[in-house]
Amino acid sequence: MKLKFCGLTRKQDILAANAARPDYVGFVFADSRRRVTEEQAARLRAQLAPGIQAVGVFVNDEPERIAALVNAGVIDLVQLHGGENRAYLDRLRGMTGAQVLYAVRVGAYADIERVKDYPVEFLLLDASIKGVCGGSGHTFDWSLIGAVEKPYFLAGGLNESNLPLALRTGAYALDLSSGIETDSVKDETKMRRVAALVRGEQP
């Protein structure tokens, strides 16, 4: 199973990720305590080990800005967290061929069903918390997931304790942010332990 660490903001977060070797790291460009500027993201990306892909996280942002970040090599994939509509996705598709992760805040199976034909490569199933777009640290009821045709990233409140159960869902990848933090900053030890668990190694 693949692994994504989201919301990296500091050079030491990148160095910790390079050591833990997730498949993806996420840079949040949306309004958030984890937000990075384009310049910060470019600097962080430059220090990221080859083979780890960078995902840009956006909430209803300008497709032109997203495409420019892809074209500049700052991000490889695009994660959309704002319930962006089909017209938006078509516009973005016209500007970049980057793979898209489409976040679904799951309160019922119907939330997943509603977006099943969207032109995106991956779904990202996250908790539905009022007023919060993502990075909430809350889990949702995974029994709601049911049959999902697209590969999906499982997100929302994952941490070392619930990882064994998360590994038994049909997820393509596990996505963590709050669960690899201590006092709201990324924690190198948690990253290392989570990566070991996902690989079936002794943490």
Ligand SMILES: O=C(O)c1ccccc1NCC(=O)[C@H](O)[C@H](O)COP(=O)(O)O
């Ligand atoms: O992290 C944020 O602050 C954030 C803000 C706005 C949109 C998305 C955001 N984060 C996305 C993620 O970190 C993850 O993909 C996911 O939501 C998991 O977060 P967590 O529950 O903290 O593990």
